[in-house]
Amino acid sequence: MDESVLEKLKVLAESARYDVSCSSSGTSRSNKKGTIGSAAGWGICHSFAEDGRCISLLKIMLTNYCIYDCAYCINRRSNDIRRATLSVSELVNITIEFYRRNYIEGLFLSSGVVRNADYTMERLVRIVKDLRLVHKFNGYIHMKSIPGASEELVREAGLYADRMSVNIEIPNEANLQSLAPEKTFQSVFTPMRYIQQGMLQSADERKRFRHAPRFVPAGQSTQMIVGATPDTDKDILRVSSALYQRPSMKRVYYSGFVPVNAYDNRLPALKQPPLVRENRLYQADWLLRFYQFKVDEIVDDAYPDLDLEVDPKLAWALRHPECFPVDINKADYEMILRVPGIGVKSAKLIVVSRRHNRLGAEQLKKIGIVMKKAQYFITCHELPIHTINELRPENVRLILTQKSGGRKRRQDENQLILPFEEHSDA
């Protein structure tokens, strides 16, 4: 290990940073006596980078040489950037040494495609195998599956990785084809299917043999780029929703497009990444996974894009005043979950607590409900004041957006502001 590795690390981390996934939970790999590491329990965020994103895994590429020429990717072959490759032993060594110093929870391993998919995949498998078998490493490993890799290699990788992922990147096949001519939906969905088959098969085997090996215990994830193509939020969320129907898909990540290749005129010229839109998509994703929303309720042909001003749950409530107000003391759990300002935790607490006595506004506040929002959508023990039906949705919207934005920040930027100092008479 010498100074040259430092330079490689820089190049390869810069190439890997556009992968969003950072989760390190959901597996049950515990420490075996006298070995290093444990991935049982919750994942831990060990640090936070300047962009506010957590660092939990060593997110790195084996190499950033690539035979593909995807327009949205920094590592496309026609880009004139520095290229580097780490050797298997260097990468394994860095992972172990970082882990021993409590810098990381494990490894997020990805790679550009060199020669062909199988050649690349084989080298990735060699790294995870080395970590698990030679170094007895029990930390978390997230491994990208290379599009087009053979089933045997995916099957082998799954025995050592905790999570695997294949990125869709673009939710629409025609758009994917125009930006990444070498990729098709098939090349993405085939490895996804291999991973899923492996998981289902392993689950089945474990029913019969308790010690049958686990296969990708933390499931698979994927990622879509937001804002690189004219695809609407409806297109994106429909793909997500379809993916969540699959038993193995644990997370879909959304990555606000950072224009890394500004010269390519197939891509939009953005001043900065669409961060608000990205955030709204994550909120919609949560509604799909934890709030029992159907994708058509969040976005449809009349509203193909998410409202940037209010969160998707509030937006749904404003479009459906006929569903409100909800009686906290009587309504079903599913309906309470739909009230803006009430989360999963508080909805459960409400259902448990109301068995003992009827709940009032004061108790709801203590339970942790955001009354600022919820008050327009509920009735409880003593709260028959103005609800959305008396106020009209457009007024509720006005009240809530004004409050959340803060008056100062909402000032028109084109308006000249004269700073008059306030004098007190005293």
Next chain:
Amino acid sequence: MIVFSYDNSLEGLLTAVFDAYARKTFPDMLLGEEDALPLFYDELHRVITDTAKADRVWKALEKKLSKVALSEITVSWLSELPEVGPLIFRYIRKNIDAPQSVEMNFGDPDVLALSKIWKKVGQEKSRLVQFLRFQKAADGTYFAAMEPLYNVLPLAIPFLKDRYADQRWLVYDLKREYGYYYDLQEVIEVRFEKKEEHLLSGFLSEELMDKDEKLFQQMWKQYYTSIAIQERKNPKQQRSFMPVRFWKYLTEKR
């Protein structure tokens, strides 16, 4: 007014509970040994810590309270907050006097207050586990030092022992001047008479470091800088997840 004074240990506190029930008088004020006595009082009872008495109180609590409630007592004690002693005393007394445990009655101000302290201490423990950074010394021991707000080092030991089972390590609390050492077999508490430089600063000097330590620190710093996307800079979010008070001991932030 009845005043009890005790030796500022959890055992002492439990003994105080025992004494109160034995004497059938309850303190209006519970003080540490070194605390100044109030200007006037009717009676002062000095609690003499007695393990047997403390054990009896604890056994009684174990019968009545859930595991979570018991951990609320032991964990909150580590907060070292001045009000936590009297608070735990009242919490125990309320539980003993009630026919059933009152641990879920969050309408009671003492129950609510204790659970809040418990959560805060738990969070500090998570932060310790997140932001602890080991440095490898020339003799192969991994050394990490920190100044947690509360005395949470003991809470992190099971985690460290499980995860770093095949390396010798020393974690050290700079504020409370003690630490834990793991010798590949078991974890022992350590205190040092003579304070070496690294026990004051929290960092190994270069001559004490393993030969590759410097390089790995540099690599980690490099990685930390390279992984951030400059177009998405968000210092506010960074600080809210990783409060500035931890930066002093973070390898990547020095």
